Amino acid sequence: MESPVTVAALYRFAVIADCAVLRDALDALCRAQGIRGTLLIAREGINGTIAGSAEGIARVVDFIRAQPDCAETDVKYSSASDMPFYRMKVRIKREIVTMGEPDIDPRASVGTYVAPQDWNALIAAPDTIVIDTRNDYEVAAGTFERAIDPQTASFREFPEWFRRERERLLGEGKAPRVAMFCTGGIRCEKSTAFLKAEGVEEVYHLKGGILKYLEEVPQEQSLWHGECFVFDERVTVGHGLVQGSHVLCRACRRPVSADGQGHALYEEGVSCADCYHERTDEQRASARERDRQEKLARARGTSHIGAVLSTN
Incomplete structure (x- = not known):
């Protein structure tokens, strides 16, 4: 019986000095190891999801973590019964997750991380506003209790949505706490940095994203409803990261x-x-x-x- 395919979702905000050199090195390494998936490289860091043998994935992750300021690259592992990607792509982009706010830098200011085990208490509190930062089609597959759906078609629309809805969301006087979440955590790095730049003080986000929550929080204790959309051929995963x-x-x-x-x-x-x-x-x-x-x-x-x- 063949071993299941290892899937690694990873990101790191770091200054990439030469995107082309890193792209070529990663492309060669991934192909040599039989890895498939997508990696995005920008001056602000690296982001992507790849799949392959456990050994091959480990070699790619080790290589990424050996790059300057990438030792703490966030990686979430899961498995698939079949290869969930058709091919390998390593691309250079303007942003590793597109928000369209050039002055937002998650390395300078970001929201407070909340561990999956502490997330339920935060989002169940009546003075916490819970915002799902993902796209509308992702939210349709599943989301957390009490979460607000911005109904955005792309992450680039999030800043405009928040600025338009800010008064309705936060009201007057002392602003409520804002808790945000996304699939793996990367979009919340930017969305929490954005809210802080907009003057919102108490901003929190789910560390490791929905994927880490579904991996670590038992289903009987979960406040998650539905399944989580993932950007590969598994389409969605549920509790325990089993295919949906x-x-x-x-x-x-x-x-x-x-x-x-x-x-x-x-x-x-x-x-x-x-x-x-x-x-x-x-x-x-x-x-x-x-x-x-x-x-x-x-x-x-x-x-x-x-x-x-x-x-x-």
Whole structure:
């Protein structure tokens, strides 16, 4: 029986002196170790999710942690029964998580970290505002009790949403505590730094993100409802980081629940109820043919490179 695939979600805010040199070195190492996934490199740091053998992943993580100011790179491990990525990509970006606020630096100011074991008490307190910083399609798959959904299509929309809703959220007088969370923690590094720059004093975020919470907090004690969307072919994970019940709509990249898979407008590889009316008959026909080719490739035991999830 083959060993399960090791999956590592990692990030680190650090000054990267030469992004191109680091990109080339990481690309070569990952390919030599049979690693797949996506790594994003920017002047502000590194972010991504990769998968492969336990030994190969360990070598890549060790290499990253050997870089200047990267010894404490945050890494969350899980496993998958099958390789959850089609290929390996190492890309240089302007930001490792795109917020579009150039003056925000999580290395200079960031919210207070809260361990998964202490998170329930914080978000259950009536004077705490809980904000889910993820995108709308992620929130639809699952979220924490009492969490506010900004209904953003991308993280870049978060600053505008907060500035628009600030008065309604915080009111007048002494501002309430604000607790924020995201998948693995990286978006909260920027969102908490942003709120502090906006003058909000008591800002907290879940250390290690939802993934660490689902790994460490027993289900019977959990305030999490649903599943957590992940940016790979597992689509979602649940408590204990076991693969969830959602599938990915290949047309719109949204997660589709078990109930959604039974909807009349859902067609595997072609459309879901959310995107059916966003596509033309011609587009659905093209997607149907692509799905047929992918299934033929799998049946022959060959790879058909499909669309790959981003790590935004």
